[in-house]
Amino acid sequence: MKFGVVVFPGSNCDRDVAYVLQDILKQPTRLVWHQETEISDLDVIIIPGGFSYGDYLRCGAIAQFSPIMKAVQQHATQGKLVLGICNGFQILTEVGLLPGALIRNQNLHFICDRVPLKVENTASVWTETYHKQTVITLPIAHGEGRYFAEPDTLKQIEDNGQVLFRYCNQKGEITAESNPNGSLNNIAGITNKTGNVLGMMPHPERASDEVLGATDGLHLFQSVLSHKVGMANLAH
Numbered sequence: 144m145k146f147g148v149v150v151f152p153g154s155n156c157d158r159d160v161a162y163v164l165q166d167i168l169k170q171p172t173r174l175v176w177h178q179e180t181e182i183s184d185l186d187v188i189i190i191p192g193g194f195s196y197g198d199y200l201r202c203g204a205i206a207q208f209s210p211i212m213k214a215v216q217q218h219a220t221q222g223k224l225v226l227g228i229c230n231g232f233q234i235l236t237e238v239g240l241l242p243g244a245l246i247r248n249q250n251l252h253f254i255c256d257r258v259p260l261k262v263e264n265t266a267s268v269w270t271e272t273y274h275k276q277t278v279i280t281l282p283i284a285h286g287e288g289r290y291f292a293e294p295d296t297l298k299q300i301e302d303n304g305q306v307l308f309r310y311c312n313q314k315g316e317i318t319a320e321s322n323p324n325g326s327l328n329n330i331a332g333i334t335n336k337t338g339n340v341l342g343m344m345p346h347p348e349r350a351s352d353e354v355l356g357a358t359d360g361l362h363l364f365q366s367v368l369s370h371k372v373g374m375a376n377l378a379h
């Protein structure tokens with residue numbers, strides 16, 4: 144399985160993601176400059192975290208117009224896998240590959256922390272090596288991570304099981320106190336309707352190496368690798 148990690152001016156987690164894929168998981172991986180348009184050699188596209196275009200206007204608002212994003216949209220339309228982490232999630236909502244939007248954190252501060260998350264749905268290519276309803280811990284680092292969607296959209300996302308990760312407390316309870324940024328329904332990560340596109344604010348690549356004392360993020364990449372065949376029909 145070949146991975147591509149998109150690099151925009153201002154991306155800062157691209158090499159972290161590539162390190163996990165290449166050095167830890169031993170997968171063929173290449174960095175994809177945002178002006179590239181030919182990505183047909185790739186199976187999985189990852190849009191990493193960072194501050195693309197300095198977060199000017201709104202996080203992800205400018206990156207959505209980079210040439211690579213048309214190719215990413217085509218890749219997703221073919222049912223192939225796309226993962227957006229943090230700034231990548233913001234960009235995927237800007238281009239409309241994922242529903243809703245990420246707005247300023249409720250407390251108006253940039254939040255850098257390690258937070259508990261509940262894995263809500265394991266019937267997904269992204270989460271199938273996690274135990275259902277398990278509580279994991281991943282780092283977050285964002286200023287605009289508050290998930291918002293119109294009531295109808297929110298209902299659809301919930302009814303379809305598109306919420307894969309939710310902010311919770313250590314006991315796995317979904318509470319207002321365990322919601323770091325004011326996201327609706329404590330949403331931390333969602334897929335599109337067909338399940339092949341995932342966006343999440345927490346950073347799995349920052350919790351994928353024993354050296355860092357945390358490996359809860361590694362299962363996400365391992366889940367994808369367990370799906371080497373059947374790429375055309377990934378939705379469950």
Ligand SMILES: NC(=O)CC[C@H](N)C(=O)O
Pocket residue numbers: 191192193194195198202228229230231284285286287288
């Ligand atoms: N770590 C990130 O990708 C941060 C995303 C974005 N720059 C924000 O602050 O919300």
